[in-house]
Amino acid sequence: MDSLGLYVLAAAVLFGVGVYGLIVSEHLMRKLFAINIMGNAIFILLVAASGPVEGAPDPVPQALVLTGIVIAVSATAFALALMVRLYQETGQATLSSRDEGDDG
Amino acid sequence: MIGFLLDGLIAAGLVGLAYQAVTSRSLFRGIIHFVVFGLTMALAWARVGAPDLAMAEAAIGAGLTGALMLVAYRRLVEDRRDAPVDPGPAKSRLALPIAIGSGLLVGVIGLSALFSDVEPGQAGQAVLADLQQVDLGNPITGVLLLYRGIDTLLEVAVLLTAFLAARALAGSESGTGSPTTQGPETPMVGALLAVVIPLTVLVSVHLLRAGSYEPGGAFQAGAVLAGAGVLLILSGRIAAAETAGLLVRMGLLAGLVSFILIGLTPLLHGGPLLALPGLWAVYFIETAMMVSIAITLVLLFAGGGGLKRGKHG
Amino acid sequence: MTAEALALIVFLPLLAACAAVAFPGRWLGWIVRIGLLPLPVLMLAPTLAVLDQNVIHLALAGHASPLGIEWRLDPLSLLMLWLNVGITVLISLHAGVSFRPDSDRGQRFWPLWLILFASMNALVLSADLFNLYVTLELVTLAAIGLIAVESKPAALRAGMRYLLLALMASLLYLLGVGLIYGQTGTLDLYLIAEQIEPGWLPVTAMALMIVGLLIKSAVFPLHAWLPAAHGNAPGPVSAILSAMVVKVSIYMIWRLWFWGAAGWDLATAANLMGLLGAAAIVYGSLAALVQDRLKMIVAYSTVAQLGYLMLLFPLASTLAFQAASYHLLSHGLAKAAMFLAAANILSSVGTDRLQRLAGVDQRRPLDVFALALGGVSILGLPPSGGFVAKWLFLEAAWHQQAWGWLVLVAAGGLLAAAYLFRVLGVICLHPRKRLNRRQHREIPNLASVAALILAVSAIAAGFFSAPVLSLISAGLPPGVTP
Numbered sequence: 001m002d003s004l005g006l007y008v009l010a011a012a013v014l015f016g017v018g019v020y021g022l023i024v025s026e027h028l029m030r031k032l033f034a035i036n037i038m039g040n041a042i043f044i045l046l047v048a049a050s051g052p053v054e055g056a057p058d059p060v061p062q063a064l065v066l067t068g069i070v071i072a073v074s075a076t077a078f079a080l081a082l083m084v085r086l087y088q089e090t091g092q093a094t095l096s097s098r099d100e101g102d103d104g
Numbered sequence: 105m106i107g108f109l110l111d112g113l114i115a116a117g118l119v120g121l122a123y124q125a126v127t128s129r130s131l132f133r134g135i136i137h138f139v140v141f142g143l144t145m146a147l148a149w150a151r152v153g154a155p156d157l158a159m160a161e162a163a164i165g166a167g168l169t170g171a172l173m174l175v176a177y178r179r180l181v182e183d184r185r186d187a188p189v190d191p192g193p194a195k196s197r198l199a200l201p202i203a204i205g206s207g208l209l210v211g212v213i214g215l216s217a218l219f220s221d222v223e224p225g226q227a228g229q230a231v232l233a234d235l236q237q238v239d240l241g242n243p244i245t246g247v248l249l250l251y252r253g254i255d256t257l258l259e260v261a262v263l264l265t266a267f268l269a270a271r272a273l274a275g276s277e278s279g280t281g282s283p284t285t286q287g288p289e290t291p292m293v294g295a296l297l298a299v300v301i302p303l304t305v306l307v308s309v310h311l312l313r314a315g316s317y318e319p320g321g322a323f324q325a326g327a328v329l330a331g332a333g334v335l336l337i338l339s340g341r342i343a344a345a346e347t348a349g350l351l352v353r354m355g356l357l358a359g360l361v362s363f364i365l366i367g368l369t370p371l372l373h374g375g376p377l378l379a380l381p382g383l384w385a386v387y388f389i390e391t392a393m394m395v396s397i398a399i400t401l402v403l404l405f406a407g408g409g410g411l412k413r414g415k416h417g
Numbered sequence: 418m419t420a421e422a423l424a425l426i427v428f429l430p431l432l433a434a435c436a437a438v439a440f441p442g443r444w445l446g447w448i449v450r451i452g453l454l455p456l457p458v459l460m461l462a463p464t465l466a467v468l469d470q471n472v473i474h475l476a477l478a479g480h481a482s483p484l485g486i487e488w489r490l491d492p493l494s495l496l497m498l499w500l501n502v503g504i505t506v507l508i509s510l511h512a513g514v515s516f517r518p519d520s521d522r523g524q525r526f527w528p529l530w531l532i533l534f535a536s537m538n539a540l541v542l543s544a545d546l547f548n549l550y551v552t553l554e555l556v557t558l559a560a561i562g563l564i565a566v567e568s569k570p571a572a573l574r575a576g577m578r579y580l581l582l583a584l585m586a587s588l589l590y591l592l593g594v595g596l597i598y599g600q601t602g603t604l605d606l607y608l609i610a611e612q613i614e615p616g617w618l619p620v621t622a623m624a625l626m627i628v629g630l631l632i633k634s635a636v637f638p639l640h641a642w643l644p645a646a647h648g649n650a651p652g653p654v655s656a657i658l659s660a661m662v663v664k665v666s667i668y669m670i671w672r673l674w675f676w677g678a679a680g681w682d683l684a685t686a687a688n689l690m691g692l693l694g695a696a697a698i699v700y701g702s703l704a705a706l707v708q709d710r711l712k713m714i715v716a717y718s719t720v721a722q723l724g725y726l727m728l729l730f731p732l733a734s735t736l737a738f739q740a741a742s743y744h745l746l747s748h749g750l751a752k753a754a755m756f757l758a759a760a761n762i763l764s765s766v767g768t769d770r771l772q773r774l775a776g777v778d779q780r781r782p783l784d785v786f787a788l789a790l791g792g793v794s795i796l797g798l799p800p801s802g803g804f805v806a807k808w809l810f811l812e813a814a815w816h817q818q819a820w821g822w823l824v825l826v827a828a829g830g831l832l833a834a835a836y837l838f839r840v841l842g843v844i845c846l847h848p849r850k851r852l853n854r855r856q857h858r859e860i861p862n863l864a865s866v867a868a869l870i871l872a873v874s875a876i877a878a879g880f881f882s883a884p885v886l887s888l889i890s891a892g893l894p895p896g897v898t899p
Binding site (some may be wrong): 022 | 561573598
């Protein structure tokens with residue numbers, strides 16, 4: 001097995017860790033760690049899934065992952081802002097809701 | 105053999121750090137683990153022959169995401185000292201089986217994709233063939249700007265949208281918890297900044313220029329430049345403002361607007377949409393994008409709608 | 418002409434969003450008008466081109482796929498484009514008064530609104546699997562930004578839950594895209610059909626993408642985030658969420674299923690998708706029946722109505738395509754009208770709890786009328802657009818002797834009648850109960866007029882169905898014969 005295979009195995013475990021974290025974490029920031037970890041696992045698979053072109057890794061999936069990294073940081077930044085605002089409003093940084101049926 | 109051992113260490117480190125990040129007792133330690141995880145991820149990218157991704161991951165995935173997480177953590181702690189910040193992990197019996205199941209599934213998918221006998225991607229081959237005619241050495245920059253330009257354009261729009269959405273939330277209570285450090289102003293800070301800031305700007309300009317031939321490009325450069333901005337905020341040179349001045353607004357939009365306008369110009373003489381009129385356009389758009397990316401990330405870090413001169417400025 | 422028009426249809430609103438950020442002052446109102454109002458006129462060129470050539474390819478940057486990214490306009494995407502342009506412009510009439518451009522709220526709202534509009538146009542046009550991912554992320558982020566724009570706790574929480582689920586969904590989709598690229602070496606949705614055979618990796622890739630999109634389109638049992646998000650967002654945002662945002666991901670599933678996996682034998686999976694739709698119809702309607710807030714009833718009604726769009730998979734005939742596309746159109750118009758009317762009632766009375774709404778028909782007759790007209794189309798009474806869609810569904814099931822689906826469509830109409838008549842009954846059949854006048858807030862007439870125009874369009878769609886239906890039958894996927 002070459003080293004890419006090793007990283008694919010690591011990606012599988014990372015995905016599992018991410019799913020575990022997403023389920024057991026109450027705090028939204030931990031959920032964001034978990035989602036970002038899952039994202040990195042997917043990025044590894046994206047690069048591993050396509051064969052090399054002229055001896056080097058295919059540039060297309062790399063460009064896709066680069067785009068994916070920027071989208072991930074954008075979404076994370078917005079999610080963090082949302083979390084802080086939620087905390088300011090409710091004193092909670094979790095999704096355990098008490099007033100789901102609030103008036104519009 | 106040594107390479108394989110190194111890869112094994114990195115892979116094990118990734119898993120360990122990820123586990124620590126999602127389960128560690130204190131949220132702060134979780135953030136630190138997450139940042140180190142990002143840096144290890146950058147090592148992994150370098151090992152599999154993707155240096156562009158290594159740089160992007162180190163600068164954006166680890167560096168800036170970590171900075172944003174730290175500043176969010178600080179706002180949580182400062183905002184209500186009375187409330188418990190962290191409720192700790194919940195107990196769930198299903199968590200472990202679901203996690204193991206999904207990990208196994210992803211592993212089977214990944215390994216069979218890796219060992220399925222795939223032909224070299226047509227798109228990748230086409231990129232390398234077409235690049236022969238263009239004076240652009242880094243195929244990834246080529247993909248991002250020449251061949252899949254609309255992806256990159258919309259990606260800059262995604263970053264802008266994240267900022268606009270975060271700013272729309274800030275509401276009445278914006279300005280609380282500015283990330284400036286409160287320590288006394290020492291002469292060392294000024295001297296250090298006088299060295300570090302120009303150096304950072306130099307590095308980002310180099311990364312931008314390098315992006316056409318070797319690893320690097322607008323996103324990595326923008327993230328490094330944003331690092332300089334973060335330093336200026338931490339040292340109180342600049343601070344979050346309620347609204348953005350004209351200069352900040354122009355910088356914020358420069359990347360997206362110049363990409364769209366240059367992309368629309370070929371239509372005037374019957375050319376295809378988004379066909380860049382020459383390599384100068386690639387450099388121009390990349391520079392504008394670097395500025396926009398840096399300003400957007402700094403504004404997200406500062407947590408306000410704009411920037412102003414800080415109290416030590 | 419067509420290329421220029423399509424470019425402006427995507428980039429004009431995006432440039433307007435940038436201008437709205439750059440010049441947030443008193444010019445904002447004009448910037449928004451420039452970004453929205455030319456769009457219906459611009460749509461004429463691509464419409465004529467599709468009527469003439471049926472399918473239009475536009476290689477962006479002059480690089481055809483697999484090297485570059487293509488935009489592809491066919492009858493189905495033309496319909497989606499018209500729907501998005503029409504509904505967004507009409508809802509914008511309402512948003513013009515509920516988020517006045519010269520107010521602070523307006524300055525936060527309009528840039529995101531314009532980006533959401535532009536990104537849905539870009540999504541509908543795109544033929545590239547990864548470009549679809551980027552546009553879908555843009556749609557999601559802009560939509561959640563709009564949900565949370567008033568920073569009410571319930572909306573913040575709903576937006577957060579939506580965001581987490583949407584991010585997970587995107588990852589599943591992205592993994593599928595990566596596998597497809599690895600197997601075929603291309604990302605063009607219309608090229609992959611020729612390149613892949615249903616082996617285990619391509620099937621897994623398709624399944625991952627479709628599950629991700631099912632989460633984003635809130636199809637039962639992945640619907641849990643929708644009612645809170647749609648029910649707690651500001652009025653115009655609820656309207657566009659239910660009318661368009663969830664639909665574009667279902668549109669993507671249709672594309673993957675009928676165009677990307679053309680020629681695969683998907684009978685079992687199609688029945689499974691149909692069963693999910695059936696469960697959505699039954700569950701969504703029953704849940705709508707027990708809600709005590711007007712906007713939540715309308716939101717659960719969306720969960721139910723999305724189920725009909727899933728019936729396309731098992732039926733998969735010309736009639737079913739016409740039915741599902743027409744359902745998309747008429748539900749979009751009717752639901753937007755109902756959400757706007759409900760928002761007007763909410764902001765006028767101060768609450769939308771059903772037991773407090775008795776007698777509101779005397780205070781807000783236009784809104785209640787719009788609500789009722791929208792309801793007529795939702796439950797499929799003639800002569801509404803909803804009737805045409807349901808009738809076509811019945812006909813499609815009849816022709817294939819699929820009695821189960823036939824009974825389902827009929828029963829779904831009855832269930833919809835139950836929850837809608839409950840609402841109208843509480844509002845209109847009241848024993849001379851008067852609302853407290855002092856608690857009553859005046860809202861501009863234009864807000865009600867916007868709701869009414871949408872509701873009347875939903876009814877009018879019943880009269881003008883012929884050209885749309887013939888357009889749809891001109892754009893059937895490979896394998897579905899007219």
